[in-house]
Amino acid sequence: MEDINVLESVNPTLTQMLSKALNLIFHIFSWGSLVVVPGLSESLSSPCRCLYADSSCWPSDADFAALASQLSRPLIYPVPPESACYPLSDPVGNCTDVMLNTSNGTWRSDQAGAMQAINFETFIFQNGSISACYLNTTLGVPCEQGSIPPVGVDATTSDDIQAAVIFAEKWNLKVVVKNTGHDFLGRSSGRGSFMIWTHNMKNISYNATFVVQGGPSNETFNALTIGAGVQWYEAYAVADSYGRSVVGGISPGGSVGAAGGWVLGGGHSALSPQYGLGVDNALQFTLVTSSGSYLTANAYSHSDLFWALRGGGGGTFGVVTSVTYNTHPPTPVIAIVLSVESFDTPATAQSIVSEFLRFHPTMADLGWGGYAFFSAETSFLFVGVAPNISWAAANTTLAPLFEFFANSTSEEAVGYTMSYDSFYTLYEQVLGTPGTASSVGENVEIVSRLISRELLETDYEKVAETLLGLGTSLTYHLVAGGAVSKVDPDSVGLNPAWRNALGHVALGSSWLEGTNATAVRQIEDTLKGYLGVLEELVGPDGGAYFNEASLYEQNFQETFFGAHYARLEAIKDQYDPAGLFVVVEGVGSERWDEDLNCRIQF
Known part of the structure; x- marks a missing residue:
């Protein structure tokens, strides 16, 4: 293994290596968080929302025109971005532009009809048929609207949002609020719904x-x-x-x-x-x-x-x-990349991941954060950052971990550190400019759990064994502990489990366009199996990050909100007594059916 590099200035080659390492991690798992989410408006006269194409309740063109007269911008009519490759669906679309930018998160966020995870652009009916618009036109499947709302408001002011909310309440519409479409639970789309697009509120x-x-x-x-x-x-x-x-x-x-x-x-x-x-x-x-x-x-x-x-x-x-x-x-930032190209034996994988997890509490206490990627069958990669720490302190902290890695495998192991003037300097040089390609534009679902400090301190070897035993690649976020653990758990509505956590582990599955519903359900069953393993590891009150989580939580109230759920529900009822806003696995969502279209509890 290479020694820790104490550099007088940023080495361009090492910066490129750090960029490559981070982008590898982000290719495996997008760090996007839910930005905006769908809401629902309830009419006292009906427990179900009015959806597009229901002529008995859907607003008329004149009604929409009246709404448009109150807005700062014209109404929008979102379509799947891939429709540009289907002339009959979008005669003026630019298919080349779509193909060049399908994995560009910034470009996708600029399209009202684009989700970052494209499975949430589609809709699977109970009989297994799928409404979608695939970029791969050779599949021979017609382009359809899927789960993308057919009409909406391009909001630039709070007045626009007020007008949209009042309109949706009046007509009992299902509302989707969308910004960039970064969402692992499909809360930025909704079949037959009415969109409030906040993406252009740029003040x-x-x-x-x-x-x-x-x-x-x-x-x-x-x-x-x-x-x-x-x-x-x-x-x-x-x-x-x-x-x-x-x-x-x-x-x-x-x-x-x-x-x-x-x-x-x-x-x-x-x-x-x-x-x-x-x-x-x-x-x-x-x-x-x-x-x-x-x-x-x-x-x-x-x-x-x-x-x-x-x-x-x-x-x-x-x-x-x-x-x-x-x-x-702004303070100087030290960045670290630590990697093992491949594990020569399962015992090596267990040893290296165990030691990394054992070392995590020490890093958290010193302010180190970052992301690790590993699996039993491939390799280990950790990218970490620490603000306001000296080179000497970084060397002292990390040298034992570097040495352990170097002595634990016959395969190539690399470790190096870099210094940046500030976090923003690192961010610009490593993560790139707007338009940088990432892992978006794919079908993906994930499962996740928080990992507590107690679990790492008392049974880190079991944690390593369990995670490696899943037999798939996963990401381990070093995003808690330190300052996070010093905040009163009851001072905010966040799940108190966060204040005892150090890590957040997430893994997922992806599939190709055109995959049939049966195969998708099989993938989902595999994810449910992973989720069961994680829950057994951390216990029923272990918690998970609401923005990067599973669609299949059996007790989302405890998993996402913990002991705060009852108070959160009471506050929701105070500010939203009619149940206008509801999202997948959100507070109060148990009162609605699976599609969040009809209320089943009052």
């Missing part, structure tokens, strides 16, 4: 003496306020231009949204062990509730709603229009 402002509404004038923050459509590449750049750093999501090109489901579901980051989760850095929200009211929620105004918004999940309490984050002074 960003910085205030070095920000005071939350209703707060004392002497309580000020260096704060960044961002609109619902802002993506992390935009937020990072503006924060850096003011000499500040902000805790945010990590993805190639930065296409994940910064002011929606990411923070509403908790918001983990490689910087979290140093600065906390997104919810720990959120100072204030503005949002539109189910009544059409525009509210500000913070520690002094609607404090109960502020509590719920910080971890109670997106699409449940209202449509967020902006988030204000506390920012931090």
Whole structure:
């Protein structure tokens, strides 16, 4: 193994290696977090939503025209982006553009009808038939709308959102709120629904003496306020231009949204062990509730709603229009790449992964965060970052781990560290510019669980054995512990399990376009098996990250929200008494049928 490299400046070759390593991890698993999620509007006269093509209830053209007259932009009519390759479906579409950009997260986020995981563009009927629009036109399948809403509002202001919410409530429509379409639970799409697209709400402002509404004038923050459509590449750049750093999501090109489901579901980051989760850095929200009211929620105004918004999940309490984050002074960042090209024996895999997991609490306590990728049959790769740490401290901390890896395998093992002036410098050089290709544009579903500090400290070898025993590739996020563990678990609505966690493990499956429903169900059964193994490992109260999770949770209330569920449900009933907003496995969703179209509990 190579020694730790103490560099006077950033080595371009090593930066390229770090970029390659991170993009490999992101190719296996996209770090996108739910940004915005679908809501549902309930009419007192019917327990079921009105869906497109139901002429008995769907608004007329005149009704939609009346709505359009209230908006800042024309109504939108989303279509599958792949329809450009089907002249009969989209005569003016540019198929070449679609083919070149199908794995470009930024491009996909700019298309109202595109989801980052394309299986959520499709719809599987109970009889197994599939409504979809495949990029692979040689399959001979006609292009259909699938689960993409046929009409919607391109919101640029809170007034637009208020008009859309009131319209949807009046006509009992099923509502989907979408920003970038980064979503592992299909909450950014809905067959026959009405879309509120927040992607173009791009306002960003910085205030070095920000005071939350209703707060004392002497309580000020260096704060960044961002609109619902802002993506992390935009937020990072503006924060850096003011000499500040902000805790945010990590993805190639930065296409994940910064002011929606990411923070509403908790918001983990490689910087979290140093600065906390997104919810720990959120100072204030503005949002539109189910009544059409525009509210500000913070520690002094609607404090109960502020509590719920910080971890109670997106699409449940209202449509967020902006988030204000506390920012931090930029500090130098040390980055590490540690890899083993392949495991020579299963015993080697067990030894290396066990030692890495044993070492994780030490790294978390020192502020190290990052992402690891491994499987019993292939290799091990860890990319880590630590802000505000010296080279000497990095060397002292990591040398034992590097040495262990070097002495544990006959295969090639590589370890090196790099220094950057700030996290933003690393982000720009390693994760690329907007438009960087990533693992989007694929069919994918995942399962996940949080890994507690206690489990790692008392039984790290069992954790390693269990994860390797799954027999598939997985990612291990080092995004908790440190500053995350120092926050009062009851100060925010987030599942308290996060405050005892150190890691978050996730694995998934993907499949090709055109795969039939029977084969997809078999893949889902395999994922359910993985989920059972993870749940047995961590226990029923182990918890999972709401934004990167499974569609097949048997007790989502405990898994995602823990002991906070009852209070979250009470707050939801206070601000959304008619049940306008409901999402897959979100607070109150057990009151609805499987498709979230009809209410079954009142």
